[in-house]
């Protein structure tokens with residue numbers, strides 16, 4: 001299950017939440033501290049646990065995004 005990292009626009013707290021892609025579509029994420037819904041996903045904070053690490057991050061040829069991105 002992917003872990004998504006968010007930053008709260010109100011209190012600036014960074015937090016992580018785990019949910020499936022389906023849940024992410026249907027869930028309004030809110031800050032655990034101030035319960036604001038003014039949160040932004042940190043795009044580079046997505047990590048897929050349980051996936052094998054691919055060591056192709058040496059020279060930045062990859063877009064660093066989705067799973068099919070590096071071909």
Ligand SMILES: [Zn+2]
Nearest residue numbers: 008011031034
């Ligand atoms: Zn907050």
